[in-house]
Amino acid sequence: MTGLSSVTVNADYTVASVGAGATWLDVYVYLDPLGLQVAGGRNGAVGVGGLTLGGGISYFAPRVGWACDNVVNFEVRLPPIHHIS
Secondary structure, three states, rough: OOHHOEEEOOOOOOOOEOOOOOOOHHHHHHHHHHOOOOOOOOOOEHHHHHHHHOOOOOOHHHHHHHHHHHHOOOOOOOOOOOOOO
């Protein structure tokens, strides 16, 4: 999953796009210089995909909900299907 570890922010800084293979530390290191925060994992070594799919309690949970409550959308990429005849 580490190949899917990109972190970007849209033009108006309202949505962060985070690859499922990123760790929360990757996300925090990217967002901090921009003055942005996210409801993410309490431990930076935890993967974004796993924590989010499991709900994702964060330090901000009492204020903004769990990580899964703040997802705008998921993108699923499937590999090509090869038919064997």
